[in-house]
Amino acid sequence: MSRAIGSPHILGGHVRCGYCGYSMTRRGTWFRGGYYGCGNNQSTGNCRPNTYAIRHLEPAVLEYLFRMVEDKCAFENVQRNLEEDKGRGIEQEISQLEKTIADIPQGAEKVFALYETGRITQDEFSERRAALHEMAESGQRALAQRKKELEKLRGSELGRETFAEALRTLKDRFKTCAIAEQKAVLASIVDHITSKDKTFKVHVRYLAPTE
Numbered sequence: 001m002s003r004a005i006g007s008p009h010i011l012g013g014h015v016r017c018g019y020c021g022y023s024m025t026r027r028g029t030w031f032r033g034g035y036y037g038c039g040n041n042q043s044t045g046n047c048r049p050n051t052y053a054i055r056h057l058e059p060a061v062l063e064y065l066f067r068m069v070e071d072k073c074a075f076e077n078v079q080r081n082l083e084e085d086k087g088r089g090i091e092q093e094i095s096q097l098e099k100t101i102a103d104i105p106q107g108a109e110k111v112f113a114l115y116e117t118g119r120i121t122q123d124e125f126s127e128r129r130a131a132l133h134e135m136a137e138s139g140q141r142a143l144a145q146r147k148k149e150l151e152k153l154r155g156s157e158l159g160r161e162t163f164a165e166a167l168r169t170l171k172d173r174f175k176t177c178a179i180a181e182q183k184a185v186l187a188s189i190v191d192h193i194t195s196k197d198k199t200f201k202v203h204v205r206y207l208a209p210t211e
């Protein structure tokens with residue numbers, strides 16, 4: 001364990017005061033790792049001490065994350081199955097659209113043949129040809145839109161997979177790897193932690209509620 005790589009405390013820099021949003025700073029190293037307290041309170045006297053002993057917070061956060069490896073993955077899998085269904089639906093629409101677009105030249109030939117053999121008038125021919133043209137254009141637009149939707153869906157699956165993988169890495173390697181690596185793995189999962197009255201909330205990456 002080297003101090004040159006920064007604080008040996010793996011949550012260092014991630015904890016924010018649940019009352020005011022300021023960073024929590026570490027104090028009282030003389031007492032078994034010390035505690036986090038509101039940095040705003042320490043420097044200005046505003047807010048409140050809002051302390052949390054590091055020896056309690058660290059294992060509690062880790063246990064929360066380790067539990068998430070089971071629970072969240074189950075949740076993620078359900079979510080992924082739903083999106084795979086949706087993805088298959090879009091794929092079907094894409095192949096249908098491609099087929100429709102591919103058939104258009106053949107349709108145009110038929111219409112021309114009808115006109116050539118005198119079975120439709122020139123006006124009808126122009127109308128049908130215009131309709132085919134419109135079909136080709138709207139087909140291309142729909143196709144581009146479906147492809148974009150599919151790409152977006154695949155992108156979100158990738159994000160979740162990365163997240164799940166990071167969680168698995170955390171659990172598998174946490175006990176053996178060095179502090180610096182633990183911090184890096186943690187930072188890939190945890191955006192920040194808010195703490196209030198000796199309770200905490202972990203805000204993870206990849207699971208932004210707006211997405």
Ligand SMILES: [Zn+2]
Binds near residue numbers: 018038050
């Ligand atoms: Zn505060």
